[in-house]
Amino acid sequence: MTKIDIRRIITRYINQEASQEELAILYEWVKKGNNKDVFKKLVQADFLVNYEDKSWETEGAFESFLHTIKEKETKRVRPLFAGDHIWKYAAVIAVTLCSSLYFLLNQSPFVDVPMEVDRNQITLQLENGEILTIDPKSDATVQSKNGSTVVSLVQGVLTQKEEQLKRGEVRNNTIRVPYGKNLTITLQDGTVVMLNSGSSMTYPSSFVDMNTREVQLKGEAFFEVTKNLEKPFIVKTETMYTQVFGTVFNVSAYAEDGASEVVLVEGSVGVGKPDNKRGEDLQMLRPSQKAIDALDGGEGFVVEDVDVSSYISWTQGILSFENESMGQIVKRLQRQYNIKIVNQYKELDERRFTGMFDEESIDHVLRTIQAHTHFSYDKEEDLIIIKKPAKQ
Secondary structure, three states: OEEEEHHHHHHHHHOOOOOHHHHHHHHHHHHOOOHHHHHHHHHHHHHHHHOOOOOOOHHHHHHHHHHHHHOOOOOOOOOOOOOHHHHHHHHHHHHHHHHHHHHHHOOOOEEEEOOOOOOOOEEEEOOOOOEEEEOOOOOEEEEOOOOOEEEEEEOOEEEEEEOOOOOOOOOEEEEEEOOOOOEEEEOOOOOEEEEOOOEEEEEEOOOOOOOOEEEEEEEEEEEEOOOOOOOOEEEEOOOOEEEEOOOEEEEEEOHHHOOOEEEEEEOOEEEEOOOOOOOOOOEEEOOOEEEEEOOOOOOOEEEEEOOOHHHHHHHHOEEEEEEEEHHHHHHHHHHHHOOEEEEOOHHHOOOEEEEEEEOOOHHHHHHHHHOOOOOEEEEEOOEEEEEOOOOO
16 A cells, blocks of 8 residues: 555645646546545535536536546546536636645545556656566566666666655655566666566665665575675565675565565674664675574574575576475475465475476476376366376
């Protein structure tokens, strides 16, 4: 959910500046509670004050409004009413809107609206709630509606430019990557972040005038952090706090996986709990070490030496398992291939496998695992059901 200023949307709507997303939000707002009566009173009051055209019916025009906004699947914003006399009225509303809205909407200027986003698309949500759709396969430059943000995608790498911010102003963005896709993003300081499938990251558009460079991660990401000894880079997940000054590392924090982990490739990082506000008492890692947060909710972390290649192979499009349980592999396959897998053969969950796959289909992966243990599966569109094999 996100907070939306309904007054701003109505103003933009009357000025014929509303986006299709804003029209959808306005439509949903009008349907709730007594908002319909509020909106009708606004329309009727301003019209009757400025025009004495009794032939104009508030109810009819209002129904036309609902019909027009409901057609939000169209790609462009269309005018509300066709008649020239109605647009004369709209111009007058733009002038009188401030006083009318103050009395009619001042008590509840914000509304919660669900984000109606295609879950199969990469999206970038800006500070003002605007959502941009990103196609990782196409080079493109996209500008926000107010022109303050310009996003460029070149060869799968996303960069973002903002108009000059006021001192102390912070604009947070959230990038969301669905299952079956990944995306590389370059932050304002030059830090490169590669987001794995099913991940999201919230980050400021600029680190200028900030004491730290802080991002919040859900899912998995590979970081190449630009060195800045005076401004540490911090990655926060729900269960971990990772502080670095310039290094290469991988963070995995999928909610469905339970434990979160940090794998250090090069440099130095310190890990702590998310409530660590000052970065104190961090547990330091050396290259080729992994830290896992304690599953029992304790204060410490389990640190062990690892071969980092299997943890970062996903950045090269390689799916790698190193002595992983089938239960964990199923979760990774679902994210990698954007497919739902139901395992009805529960004895299979704890069996462990090691393997590496380079752009193979999910059928190839499953058949390879079948060569080492017996099970069957049915596949229908985006659903796979794993079953216990029939007795021979």
